[in-house]
Amino acid sequence: VAQNSLEIYNPTSGTFVFATGALSSPRKAHAAAVLQDGRVLIAGGSNGTKPLATSDTYDPSTEAVSAGPLLSTPRQGLSATTQLDGKVFVAGGNNGSVDLASAEVYDPAAGTFTLSATSLATARQGHQAFLLPYNNNVLIVGGTSGGAALNSSEQYIPWTGSFNPVSFMASARASATGGGWQPGETVTLSFQEVPYYDSHPTLTAVADANGTIFNNQFSPDINDSAILFYLTAAGSVSQAQTTFHDTNTTVTSVSCSPNPIHFGSAAICTATVNSTNGSIDNGIVQWSSTSGTFSAASGSVFSAGPPPQCALARTGVANQTGCSVTFTPTSLGSLIITxxxxxxxxxxxxxxGSQTTTLIVTAGFTATSQSIVYGTNTVTLSGTLGYPASFGTPTGTVTATINGVSGTGTVGAGGAFTITLTGTGTFSVSGSPYTITYNYSGDSTYVGSTDSSTTLTVTPAPLTITANNKSRTYGTANPTFDATYSGFVNNETSSVLTGTLGCTTTATASSPAGTYPINCSGQSSTNYAITYVAGTLTINSVPLTIT
Known part of the structure; x- marks a missing residue:
């Protein structure tokens, strides 16, 4: 019978007591896993009538139960295993009609279940799942499939998201030991790769007085990583055989840059191999993606395949090799690069090894940098969003921000947008150029994206300083010279200029009657391009009366 109650076991007293909280639905045939923060995830099961896709989280500190996210599909008879990274691996079960081979992963940080890209080799329910020590793999054992009991097992490998058959992994350096041999006899040790790639030397061991042999001279080379070996020990009378794998002593990684990128641009994806036993100089990396094409990258040897691949080469870091490819996405969203x-x-x-990374591809921007004259208070920006034609034209809005001033425009036909910003008149020349930041809102098809590749440049406004015309009579002193300013913006005056205005002329008190230029200078500003215009000093003749 499905129940919604919970009980807590006290190992000290050896008793169960009811918890105060209750599940969101009665459950049976569900799965539970302890999260790293001490809470318990309770997922799936059956309410007695039908399988459930719901989940609950029990908090032992408060004894409260809160509803969790939905599984991708109803599951009863499923398994839930907490991985070393804190995520919970949920596998198999039955949806009420058929046994399931699908699996999904619960991320406590995001609070979501994500369907695994790969599935169990055999659909199963009522199985057991165990986290293997040290390597984070999950061992799936037994259960039933289609009503028949299973004796098969498989491993889920979290960092590849794949399942592999179970196999024994021995140490990277083989130590051969055994007993039951004739004391003093020589035992020949032969190492055979399956399938055969290359040969390895034959070794020997001499049985001691107790009939025990030991030899630790066999050391696979760097390229034998993960190879299956058959070890045959042959003495004068008896022989024995066992198998082992050479441990993978390499650490592989992959990354792409830049990330995120805009659709229409490309990223450089780099794969590296670090090994404790020396560089893997002879090797390749094969590439695949959910959507996109691979091509050559500078500095790496590339083959288009299929599959596309690059050749490992030394990077300059000790015991490290790597290679790079150029990846051009053909769709948007979160693309998995393998x-x-x-x-x-x-x-x-x-x-x-196999590694994956996620490349975020957003709608691209096509826009140009702009230029305005100081004091221009309104700026009109335009551009387009780049997108795959098969996805249809983006909708939504684009917001542009320059130095704290923002404006918004609607995305129209062909992904085009126009945005008008008001309030740019006070942007100084000295702060130029200013970054233009575009933010696309996204819609039901396209995720939001940003761009900061263009700028707004502010150039000085023209300012004219014109010397005022003056006059005097011959033989008198020059008058005081001044000037008229034309071109100030933002209600500014000559107080914003640096320096002192000075106006001079070549005329002296004894200069004959005529016209002389008045020239001004001495003031400047980063926000204004100053042009000086000369005025005119007119010296009039003195009336002369002869009687």
Whole structure:
């Protein structure tokens, strides 16, 4: 019978007591996992009538139960396993009609379930799932499929999001030990790769007085990573055989830059391999993506394939090799880039790891930088959004911000937009150029995006300083000279100028009657381009009476 109550077990007293909280729905055949913060995730199950896609979270500190996010599909008889990174791996179950091979991962930080890109090899319910120590893999064991009991198992590998058959992983350096041999006899140790790639030397061990042998001289080379070995020990009478894998001693990684990028541009994706036992000089990286194309990148040897691949080469960092490709997206959103790493052993490729990274691709901007004259209070900006034609034209709005002044325009036909900003008149020349930041709102198809690649340049406003015309009579002193200003903006006056205005003429008190230029100078400003215009001093003749 499905129940919505909870009980707490006290290991000290060995008793169960009811918790005060209750589940959001009665459940049976559900799964539970302890989160890293001590809360318990309770997912799926059946309410007695139908499978559930709901989840609850129990907080032991408050004994409160809160409703959690929905699973991607109803599941009963599922498993839930907390990984080393705190996420919870949910696998299999039954949706009321069929057993499920799908899996999903709960992220406590985001509060969401995300469907895994890969599935179990066998649909199953009522199985067991265990987090393996040290490597974060989840072992899936047994259960039923279609009503039949299963004896199969598989491993989920979180960092690749894939499932692999279970296999034994031994140490990178093989130590061969054994017992039951004739004391003093020589035992020959032969190492055979399957499939065969290259040969390894035959070693020997001499049995001690107790019939025990030991040899630790075998060391696989760097390109034997993850290779399956058969070890055959042969003495004068008996022989024995066992198998082991060479441990993958490499650490692989992949990243793309820039990230995010705008649609219509490309990112450089780089894969690297670090090894504790030396550089893997003979190897390749094969690339794949949910949507996009790969091409050559500067400095790397590239082959279009398929699949596209680049050759590993030393990066200059000790025991590190790597290579890069150019990735051009063909759609928008969160694109998964996968790099599969292989060591080359005598012409044969051996997998040494697989890594993924997420590249965020947003609608691109096409816009140009602008220029205005100081004092211009209104600026009109225009541009277009770049997008895949198959997705349709974006809708929504684009907001532009310059030095704290913002304006918004609507995205129209062809992704075009026009934005008018008011309030730019006081932007100084000295602060120029100003970054124009565009923010696209996004819509039901396109995620929001930003662009800050263009600028607004402010140039000085023209200002004319004209010397005022003056006059005097011959033999008198020059009058006081002054000037008229024309071109100030923002209600500014000559007080915003630096320096002192000075106006002079070549005329003296004894200069004969005539006209002389009045020239002014001495003032400047970063916001104004000053032009000086000369005035005229007129010296009039003195009346002379002869009687």
């Amino acid at each position: 790099a599969n790493f292989f060591a080359s052993n005598n012409g044969h490729l051996t997998s040494i």
